[in-house]
Amino acid sequence: MRYVLLLCALLLAACHREQSHAPAASASAVASADVAVPRTIDRGDGCVVEITQNGSGPVARMGDEVTLAYDAHVKDAEATVASTRGWDVPCRLRLGERGALAGLTRGIEGLSAGSKARIEVPPALGYGKDGVPGANVPADATLVFEVEILGVR
Numbered sequence: 001m002r003y004v005l006l007l008c009a010l011l012l013a014a015c016h017r018e019q020s021h022a023p024a025a026s027a028s029a030v031a032s033a034d035v036a037v038p039r040t041i042d043r044g045d046g047c048v049v050e051i052t053q054n055g056s057g058p059v060a061r062m063g064d065e066v067t068l069a070y071d072a073h074v075k076d077a078e079a080t081v082a083s084t085r086g087w088d089v090p091c092r093l094r095l096g097e098r099g100a101l102a103g104l105t106r107g108i109e110g111l112s113a114g115s116k117a118r119i120e121v122p123p124a125l126g127y128g129k130d131g132v133p134g135a136n137v138p139a140d141a142t143l144v145f146e147v148e149i150l151g152v153r
Contacts, residue, residue: 035054037053037054038050038051038052039051043106043107045106045124046103046120046121046122046124047103047106047119047120047121047122048119048120049111049117049118050117050118050119051115051116051117052116052117053114053117054112054115055111055113055114055115055116055149056112056114057112057113057114057152058112058113058152059110059112059152060095060108060109060110060112060149060152061109061110062105063094063095063096064094064095064152064153065092065093065094065095065152065153066092066093066094066095066108066149066152067090067091067092067149067151067152068084068090068091068147068149069084069085069090069147069150070082070083070084070091070145070146070147070148071084071085071145071146072143072144072145073143073144074138074141074142074143074144075120075141075142075143075144077136079136081132081135081136081143090150093105095109101121101125102126103125104119104121104145104147106121106125107119107120107121107145107147108149111149112152113149113151114149115148115149116146116149117146118146119144119145119147120143120144121142121143121144121145122142126141126143127141127143128140
């Protein structure tokens, strides 16, 4: 449990990597409620988003505060390395803020409130060559987040 809390804190803690500000796919095209699901969006930087449920609320853009629930694991491993399950309040993340994991921000940007998605975060946009010792995130790990966007403001 201590390591899960450490990983969650690291997700929101100050990051020493420069955030990627490459433009996302058109926000209206990403999570429109009338588009068929599931569908996959390749962000072009290794971040891949598979939308499994369309939302109908506001669209998340850089600078917005997003409320979300998530489970995270290392790709090709079953064990959860971080999760908001059991939290009294959902996770709040400001898109583009230095403390936000770059790949998670890239994956969430353009999704609407109410959306559910699977986001693959490559090592370069995650924890890179360092991983997270003690939290079961090895060096050069691709992370997979199952997210639900609860709100955008």
